[in-house]
Amino acid sequence: MNQEKLLQIWKDILDIESLSPDDDFFRCGGNSLSAIELLVRIQRTFHLTIDPDTIYRNPTIRQQALLIAQKLGNNKKYHPLIVPIRGEGTLHPLFCFHPLGGWIGKYQDISPFFDQGRPLFGIRAKGFDAAERPSLTIKEAARDYADAIKTVQKEGPYHLIGYSAGALYAFELACQFQSRGETVIFLGIIDQSVPSPQKRLFTLTKGQGSTSKMAYGYHLYHFIRNRLKTNPDSRVYSLFVRSVSICSQGLLWLTTSRILTESQAGDDYVFGGEKDELVAMFPEEQKSLVKIQMRALYNYQPGRFSGDLTLFSTGPDTEFYPGDPTRGWNSCIPGKTEVIDVPGDHGTLFQEPFGRVLAQKIEESLRRVDAHG
Numbered sequence: 001m002n003q004e005k006l007l008q009i010w011k012d013i014l015d016i017e018s019l020s021p022d023d024d025f026f027r028c029g030g031n032s033l034s035a036i037e038l039l040v041r042i043q044r045t046f047h048l049t050i051d052p053d054t055i056y057r058n059p060t061i062r063q064q065a066l067l068i069a070q071k072l073g074n075n076k077k078y079h080p081l082i083v084p085i086r087g088e089g090t091l092h093p094l095f096c097f098h099p100l101g102g103w104i105g106k107y108q109d110i111s112p113f114f115d116q117g118r119p120l121f122g123i124r125a126k127g128f129d130a131a132e133r134p135s136l137t138i139k140e141a142a143r144d145y146a147d148a149i150k151t152v153q154k155e156g157p158y159h160l161i162g163y164s165a166g167a168l169y170a171f172e173l174a175c176q177f178q179s180r181g182e183t184v185i186f187l188g189i190i191d192q193s194v195p196s197p198q199k200r201l202f203t204l205t206k207g208q209g210s211t212s213k214m215a216y217g218y219h220l221y222h223f224i225r226n227r228l229k230t231n232p233d234s235r236v237y238s239l240f241v242r243s244v245s246i247c248s249q250g251l252l253w254l255t256t257s258r259i260l261t262e263s264q265a266g267d268d269y270v271f272g273g274e275k276d277e278l279v280a281m282f283p284e285e286q287k288s289l290v291k292i293q294m295r296a297l298y299n300y301q302p303g304r305f306s307g308d309l310t311l312f313s314t315g316p317d318t319e320f321y322p323g324d325p326t327r328g329w330n331s332c333i334p335g336k337t338e339v340i341d342v343p344g345d346h347g348t349l350f351q352e353p354f355g356r357v358l359a360q361k362i363e364e365s366l367r368r369v370d371a372h373g
Helices: 002-015 032-046 060-073 103-114 138-150 166-177 197-208 212-228 235-254 273-280 284-300 354-371
Strands: 082-086 095-096 120-123 159-165 185-192 311-313 337-341
Touching: 002 032, 002 060, 032 060, 032 284, 082 103, 082 185, 095 166, 103 120, 103 159, 120 138, 120 159, 138 166, 138 284, 159 166, 166 185, 166 284, 185 354, 337 354
Parallel strands: 095 120, 095 159, 159 185, 185 311, 311 337
Antiparallel strands: 082 120
């Protein structure tokens, strides 16, 4: 029975009708992305979770069916959006939120460098499975993630962390937990700034078709910024960026009713060259999900979290927050933003030797928080 279900899953994913139990998944056209899709489908169909490298170690239907049969009797069942990186341990679990694209592989890469007693759970995005409807907003996604986390840890204090876009999901969930009276004792942000008002304003107004005044303002802003940015530490540059940010925030407030919402925006929603470059980095079958996530990210307005926050940063954001080492996060919390420098840059900080340092610094922060209760 397991083998028959697996055979159908393989056919759906690989789009092949003729398969045998001993065919190799990767020799039949599978790749790293379709292996993730296979893991998700197995999780949903059999209500169990297997290690991410299982498909590579057991690449045939027969091997996978045998493994599923062995696990069904004693394997702990997880919510479909939970990916257990390390399911057991005596320390408080850390929930790690997916970046743009929706998968949690970067946390898997650095998991060996955490305390072995620390349970680690990845939170993947909805939409890898064709049967899933992707979340259209950050708030909607956070509600789904809260339900998923509750199946692992019923009550706080919670430990949340997110890398890049995943930081916004972690922040929003922290706000939602807090509104329910739950405690978030650790909120970690990995190399992500607060969404800037000016970027959101220009993105959304361009999405509707800029007026001549807005188009002129957009080009003038970039012209002046590029001239002043040659000296990013100057007070003039800092004052210019902050002034534009304040004006943009006011214009956003005045034009809220005219700005496209997530439900109104279609696939032709325009973000400019940045969107095209980012989407092109992902496989074709993942691009639709990435576009939906980008719309949600660009429309997100962070609330306020009444607690402390830890920012693991590869450096300052001189484009939108010059002179602010917290990269805008101090404006979202009444407490303290602890900035911890980490090596590498946004694209390499999870790679060796930087990944080991990042994991160790996160673990040190977690231990300090836990020690103070």
